[in-house]
């Protein structure tokens with residue numbers, strides 16, 4: 355239901371969706387569709403959602419090889435373009451998985467994503483995690499890669515040089531990072547020939563990461579916010595008793611009631627108005643359509659934006675335990691919480 359009570363349209367004009375300007379001058383839609391099925395939504399359903407989302411007005415899709423569905427999504431992208439959209443109307447992101455950081459692996463991994471997605475270029479290619487540590491899809495958070503390594507900047511830059519080459523080759527238009535911290539980004543910004551255009555990070559009302567958010571924007575990097583609704587569908591193994599839920603926050607619920615929408619939409623509106631680019635996941639048309647509509651109409655007031663700014667709980671949901679490299683370490687080691695890169 356819209357707050358006016360009027361019948362809602364079944365699609366949104368993409369021209370009404372705010373855009374982010376990257377340092378290259380390229381425009382990226384300020385909301386994208388996430389494509390990670392959290393182990394319970396099939397590749398087929400997600401490919402269907404990509405097609406449906408394009409029909410309702412989405413132009414930005416957040417993909418990754420590790421989501422195991424790029425080959426299916428490729429067929430949807432083909433159909434989308436056969437139905438009249440041009441490649442340049444779409445913004446497609448993919449990500450290099452952690453077992454492909456070796457210099458020899460970056461180009462083949464990117465080519466594989468391109469072949470799966472049936473594309474000639476990606477708009478954005480991210481290093482998914484700054485750790486080259488492998489774990490099986492769906493494994494328990496206690497599992498560790500016996501060869502796990504810490505963040506070693508020299509090694510990361512070897513991977514990054516190969517990412518830069520992908521831009522030189524015209525295979526990707528922009529490169530970026532994901533799951534980074536300020537100390538790591540400082541070094542990358544110091545040493546990169548082609549700096550990250552985007553960094554993907556967890557962002558929702560209960561995890562606002564104000565320092566990292568301000569730092570990346572001050573450095574001309576666009577923050578893309580993952581799990582913008584607080585990832586209510588994430589696998590049970592990824593939950594801890596301390597986790598909180600932004601959609602159950604009384605402030606978010608009260609604002610949602612005022613606007614006559616689901617609390618999820620308040621998270622999305624807040625994200626876009628704050629300046630990050632949320633990439634909410636849903637394979638349900640009613641949900642992904644309402645999320646898109648949420649950014650095109652009925653904005654939050656500045657008082658509501660401030661109310662939400664005040665409910666940050668510093669509650670990280672995606673902790674990344676499987677990337678730890680030493681016995682007995684706690685997940686905070688991955689996030690440089692002391693302000694310095696955690697020593698090896």
Ligand SMILES: NC(=O)c1ccc[n+]([C@@H]2O[C@H](COP(=O)([O-])OP(=O)(O)OC[C@H]3O[C@@H](n4cnc5c(N)ncnc54)[C@H](OP(=O)(O)O)[C@@H]3O)[C@@H](O)[C@H]2O)c1
Nearest residue numbers: 388389390416580581582583584585587618634635636641
């Ligand atoms: N770079 C990284 O390391 C990283 C990590 C995590 C995620 N990501 C990306 O970020 C995307 C989003 O993150 P996420 O999937 O963890 O979490 P999310 O988008 O915060 O939450 C997705 C959940 O929200 C529900 N939802 C969506 N719209 C809704 C609505 N309008 N009303 C009610 N419920 C709604 C969905 O349920 P229904 O299915 O019932 O609609 C789904 O269970 C992923 O798909 C992936 O592309 C990246």
